Amino acid sequence: MTRVEKHDDPLGTYLRAVMGADPTKDNDSSDWPAAANYREQTKNHDSGPSVTIFDLSLIASDVLENVTALLGRILFDFAVRSDPRARHPLLLVLEEAHRFIPARHDSNGGGSRSTAVFERIAKEGRKFGISLLLASQRPSELSETVVAQCGTVIAHRLTHESDQALLRHATALSSRALLDQLPGLAQQHALVTGVSTGVPVAVRIRDVVDAPKSNDPDFIASWTDEERIAELPQHIDRVVVDWQGHA
Known part of the structure; x- marks a missing residue:
């Protein structure tokens, strides 16, 4: 962010990149600093709306x-x-x-x-x-x-009273009683209320095909794994090299 080479039309190329349009304007001689990376990353992209x-x-x-x-x-x-x-x-x-x-x-x-x-x-x-x-x-x-x-609220399990209270204030009066179920909702279940639904509804969120690695680590197993402990110095070195941006 602080070490970007000078180039023509920085605001235009930035907005094009953010919104899924070609920042190089299909110009092979574009001086946009990330032109090579952009072409490599987008060579298999399909047409249509984009996500940045x-x-x-x-x-x-x-x-x-x-x-x-x-x-x-x-x-x-x-x-x-x-x-x-x-x-x-x-x-x-x-x-x-x-x-x-x-x-x-x-x-x-x-x-x-x-x-x-x-x-x-x-x-x-x-x-x-x-x-x-x-x-x-x-x-x-x-x-x-x-x-x-917020026009629509999708609320998963919430146990803290202040979180529940804020959602009640932001939800239509007719839907507030439904929010009393929030502390007892099961995993992947949620309550949906607002302009996107005619009436408040309870839903189950579909399974994710490639789920993120969000499970808590097993601290005891890590602390008692001698092989992992022995590898700690090398792990620190790898993180520091990446942190400082060295090749």
């Missing part, structure tokens, strides 16, 4: 606020400036959304730059063709302004 993933997991938390605020602002400004309006709609999906849109805690109602940007998108974005999908295990840590703008 921003992996921000390794960005330090004190920098993350500025990065996400800038991303959100650029995409919102693009949507506002588009004419005709909403011709190319965008859906921003925020995994672990409480990291990007934290609740405002100070007495003056101030918050992070990122919170301010995504609150504006939540309140004004739909008419410009830009919407939000938020995923979080701690909805009580999310900005209440953003949660209140």
Whole structure:
């Protein structure tokens, strides 16, 4: 992010890359720094709508606020400036959304730059063709302004009272009694309420074909595995080399 070579039309190539259009403009002599990587990664792509993933997991938390605020602002400004309006709609999906849109805690109602940007998108974005999908295990840590703008809520098991209370405030009065079931929901089960369903419904989420490796590690087995313990110094060296960006 801080070591990008100079090239023509940086904003245009960036927006093209984000929205699934060819940043090189099908020009073999393009000076876009990532042209070779782009061609390699997209040679087997099909036509149609695209998905762009921003992996921000390794960005330090004190920098993350500025990065996400800038991303959100650029995409919102693009949507506002588009004419005709909403011709190319965008859906921003925020995994672990409480990291990007934290609740405002100070007495003056101030918050992070990122919170301010995504609150504006939540309140004004739909008419410009830009919407939000938020995923979080701690909805009580999310900005209440953003949660209140959610048209549809898919709620899995929640045991913390503050999380349940926030969802009740953001849900239609007729659906609030259903949320009392949240602490006892089984894995992969959820309650869906809002504009996407005529009435609140209970659903089971389908199995994932290539499920993520999200199981908790076996600490005792790791600590008692002599072969794994002996391999620790080499593991540290590999992580440090990757961390510092050395080849």
